[in-house]
Amino acid sequence: MTSTRTPDSPAASPHPGEAAGEPRATPSPTPxxxxxxxxxxxxxxxxxxxxxxxxxxxxxxxxxxxxxxxxxxxxxxxxxxxxxxxxxxxxxxxxxxxxxxxxxxxxxxxxxxxxxxxxxxxxxxxxxxxxxxxxxxxxxxxxxxxxxxxxxxxxxxxxxxxxxxxxxxxxxxxxxxxxxxxxxxxxxxxxxxxxxxxxxxxxxxxxxxxxxxxxxxxxxxxxxxxxxxxxxxxxxxxxxxxxxxxxxxxxxxxxxxxxxxxxSQAERHLWVRTDPEHAAGAAQVLATLGLTDVVIDGTELQALLGEISPDDVTRALVAAGVPVLGLAERTPTLEDVFVRLTGEGFDVAR
The missing domain is CATH 3.40.50.300 (P-loop containing nucleotide triphosphate hydrolases)
Structure with missing residues (x-):
């Protein structure tokens, strides 16, 4: 552990990534x-x-x-x-x-x-x-x-x-x-x-x-x-x-x-579940409505919701004859934000 120093403590040792005696540039403090x-x-x-x-x-x-x-x-x-x-x-x-x-x-x-x-x-x-x-x-x-x-x-x-x-x-x-x-x-x-x-x-x-x-x-x-x-x-x-x-x-x-x-500022996601026979049809309906990044995983679909209302999506799916077994708007998490920005998950050692 490296701990903070009181004014009477000896100076800290160099960081493991620094060679001993390396000139250390310190910030030029403003007044x-x-x-x-x-x-x-x-x-x-x-x-x-x-x-x-x-x-x-x-x-x-x-x-x-x-x-x-x-x-x-x-x-x-x-x-x-x-x-x-x-x-x-x-x-x-x-x-x-x-x-x-x-x-x-x-x-x-x-x-x-x-x-x-x-x-x-x-x-x-x-x-x-x-x-x-x-x-x-x-x-x-x-x-x-x-x-x-x-x-x-x-x-x-x-x-x-x-x-x-x-x-x-x-x-x-x-x-x-x-x-x-x-x-x-x-x-x-x-x-x-x-x-x-x-x-x-x-x-x-x-x-x-x-x-x-x-x-x-x-x-x-x-x-x-x-x-x-x-x-x-x-x-x-x-x-x-x-x-x-x-x-x-x-x-x-x-x-x-x-x-x-x-x-709250992150992009909204939509999750939809239907039966295997209608998954492709459901994806087509979502794309027609303007949803992007539509992904099919078996009977489940995910997409970026954008400004579309989930109620409008439900009505369009039903009108197209697609059984809606589940539908929800997913609130982005911090992990969603992090992955979107960096393409990397957590607990990753470099």
Whole structure:
């Protein structure tokens, strides 16, 4: 796991794709005051943010993220699409090759010492001291935060309880399961109230119950006013908890906006079921009405509905003597939108 640094922590190691000692181009921040005025409603904003490794690979290609304050923003895309690299740049853990980024209205990485204490993060999987207990790890981590308020014990107890680790607090980290390690990483991000929480694959290694708990926790944090960015390659996480969505593919941000708006603007589909003898006739009726992309699969047909009313389709099929055994308008899902834009499904490792 790579975690956010407090101002007193050592600098992060180079990203695996960067050679040690590589000159790192950092964004040339604009003055903080104009950035705050222009992006006052955004918790995260980037302009043409780019990361190019020495090998020539462009991991992130000129993306413009806009994460509204108070939103739960689903950062969605297959493994290897550039999500984690983007998050590392946002938090100042690696330098950008070009472009600019702002967190909570302040330029990064220049304003990191002031901004990062207001940000909690879980990135790429936890890594703690294996011979220390979960509680002892959190105590050490909390002690590194010079800006943390007093009453450390109560704060740590609350964080452990929120992620379901209170009973395992004294167990050594090396004895934790993958799901317990992930929970401890979440507890570390929740040691104090945050204005912004960045979670990279937060349900990795969790069982279904743990996944539901993370979703509930994200909802509670959002209700309390925290902006949450959830990076994931799992569609269900995004659809269940997020108000806004950004879709990444091969380093590019191909779409972003309010979740409900993205699906409502997608093309409407029609599904029809008839008997085997009338499938071809049904396809002819749909084409005559102006429906496109008609596909026959046995006794079922699918087509793009366009502006045609499903009632008009039903009447035309009946008038043509086609038995209508089933007919429905299919509401596009996020997966439909993603596949239409990229031609690729989810859970694809690159």
């Amino acid at each position: 903080a005051e104009p950035a705050e005025q222009e992006g006052a409603e955004l918790a995260i904003r980037t302009e043409a943010l780019t990361k190019r490794f020495r090998s020539g690979q462009v991991a992130v290609d000129r993306i413009d993220l806009h994460v509204p304050r108070g939103a739960v923003y689903g950062f969605l895309g297959p493994n290897g699409s550039g999500k984690t690299t983007t998050i590392r740049m946002l938090l100042g853990l690696i330098g950008a090759s070009s472009g600019q980024a702002w967190l909570l209205g302040r330029p990064m990485p220049a304003a990191g010492p002031d901004v990062l204490p207001r940000v909690g993060a879980l990135i790429e999987g936890p890594a703690f001291h294996p011979w220390l207990s979960g509680r002892a790890n959190l105590v050490r981590l909390d002690a590194c935060d010079a800006s943390a308020p007093p009453h450390r014990k109560g704060r740590i107890d609350e964080a452990l309880d929120r992620v379901g680790l209170a009973a395992a607090a004294h167990k050594k980290y090396r004895q934790y399961s993958l799901g317990m390690k992930q929970r401890l990483g979440l507890a570390a991000a929740l040691l104090r109230p945050r204005e912004l929480l960045v979670l990279d694959e937060p349900t990795n290694g969790l069982d279904p119950q743990g996944t539901r708990e993370v979703r509930r926790l994200v909802g509670e944090l959002a209700e309390a006013g925290t902006t949450v960015l959830v990076s994931s390659h799992l569609l269900a996480e995004i659809e269940n908890v997020c108000t806004h969505v950004g879709i990444m593919s091969t380093g590019r941000l191909v779409l972003q906006g309010e979740r409900t708006g993205l699906t």
